[in-house]
Amino acid sequence: MTVATQEELTLEQKAVLDEILAENRDKSGATMLVLTLTQERLGYVSPAMQQYLSQEMRVPLSHIYGVLTFYSFFRMAPIGQHKINVCLGTACYVRGGPSLIEKYQQVLGIKVGETTEDQQFTLEVCRCVGACSQAPVVMIDDDIIGRMKPQNVAKTLRKYK
């Protein structure tokens, strides 16, 4: 969970939310679904978006906030253009995941959970992407890079710039 952004709801965002709501608001258990789709399409769920969804769905804001903070996938502020997820599942941990994190922090100059100043990369840690036979694994956006070594960190990042 990152710090929430204070920005206001833009017209574009509102249009996307309306579209999502139109299709899903009547489904059973819609809260999670709507929030997942919102993040999928807009990248994050800002407090302004939460406010709007709460009003439209007639669900208490506290409930929406509760769901957002319970699940680690949701974010309340935008992230960098590329998301780096270093896996710390058991297999990756045993095979050197922690040293990868250190190298990324050094190369990018940020800590886990932070975004580089140029909004290029966000560094995160995840738990097992189910590619344990390739451990240690790093996921950059949707690409899974297996058998990663600290000395290759900088090289693989160049591809995403």
Place this chain on the structure above:
Amino acid sequence: MTYRAQVLVGSAGEKAPAVEQALLGKIKELHLDQEIQVLEASTLGHPEQPVEIAVYPDGVHYVNVTPADAEVIVTEHLYKGRPVEPLRYREPQVEPLPAPSTKEVRVVLRNVGKIDPENIDDYIAEDGYQALAKVLTEMKPEEVIAEMKASGLRGRGGAGFPTWLKWQFARNSPGDEKYVVCNGDEGDPGAFMNRRVLEGDPHAVIEGMIIAAYVIGAHQGYFYVRAEYPIAIRTLRVAIKQAREYGLLGKDIFGSGFDFDLEVRMGAGAFVCGEETALMRSIEGERGMPTTRPPFPAVSGLWGKPTNINNVETYANVPQIIMRGGQWFASMGTEKSKGTKTFAIAGKVKRTGLIEVPLGITVREVVYDVGGGILDDKKFKAVQTGGPMGGCIPEQFLDLPVDYETLASVGSIMGSGGFVVMDEDTCMVDIARFFMEFVQDESCGKCTPCRVGTRRMLEILTDITEGRGQPGDIERLEKLGEYIKKGSLCGLGQGAPNPVLSTIKFFREEYEAHINDKKCPAKVCRALIEYTIEAEECIGCTRCARNCPVDAITGKAREPHVIDPTVCIRCGICQQVCPVGAVHVE
């Protein structure tokens, strides 16, 4: 009219029409047009080498065919019966994948990697949906339950509850509105069995779910798949759409009057949602916190209605059991644990990956025969089964059979099938701390013993690994562990202390070394080790200095380098990159 041979022409490549014309022209010229049929195809498997041609029934493929080549193919191959060798497609020389171990028996994984998961016809060609047809047209729900009972199949999510009994409970619960749910929230780090099944053979799981729905009388089902598995989610959505188009989902399936449909719901990164009651809260759109049982889901589950919830692998077994009979399934495995089980072997073995073996196989067979032994031929230390709620099985139990009861008897669990192998370089205290950090992070916070207790245990473990351990810490961990097990509602809290308790039980001396001697025998815990460069061995290649993340290494090129221990963060990168092994750790 029947033809002697058929020629397929791939449509890829701009020359395709010209090639086809050349073929037709030459065939006519040689008066073969009554014997040979020319058909257009989209691709024959090599669209990157246009134009492709295939001659059947010979099964000969040609690639990079020009119109002139096409005429040669007609005169030589179709007229004279001699395939044109220089134009033939040859399989590129690739190193063959290692064959599955002979100890493996593939039931759940039988189609994985073999069929195209996004093409329902592929599944049907492998006898797919025949079990469903049999159930819907020939069997009563009671007969299905009897077959499941005969099979002895137990829940593959980890707890091992008999599947037939679960179905019977849900069937006997009164109510018109019932649900079936598939638990695809495979969260254990080091486990990826369900992912492979969902991605490789989604229809087997769907078929199993429809059968379960028929038995209990449900008309709506939900897949709950974790968001970390985007490919599985996509594959499932495609599979459901295709099943609907074929009338295998929807109204009046197989004309039996039975209606059933399915929907995919995504998790959002909460490990506790793998617990069945939490999972159902999550489908309902709530915070995924477990609730007390009873009432069990079979009585009051999703939206308070009777619900049957099984794991991906459990459902995937069902069609096979119906087709081949419960007796066949029960012929594999041990007395109480029947059938096969998939395991994800990971960690320090030579062959990591997914396997499926009959239950009752020994740990040794899995590690050495199927897994190929320990990486770099180091010494086996332990295997961790069952994920963060499981335990470590040490060397003296290598010959124990893998089944539900035996694993439980040594303080571990079957779990969903994670099988992480550890060697002499793994510190058991560090591993225990790792798992405790995981459960502490994933505890939903509902039960105080789990929320606060795991944090206290983590603090003690962190102190031990960072050299601040005190006498009595081990006993404190044991006491806390027992309290947390007793005082927590769901499997997460009840199992959370297991990795710590089992490592204390079998590797107590490692804990003592950390606490009393401030030493980490496996040389992992950073506060207790120091890296040094042996001056006589160092060749001064500067590689370590360039790779050090904190610039703790100094030295000129071609001269011995030195590590400053006050700056060094003990990440071990220098040791990894050193070409001559001059970096030592004490």
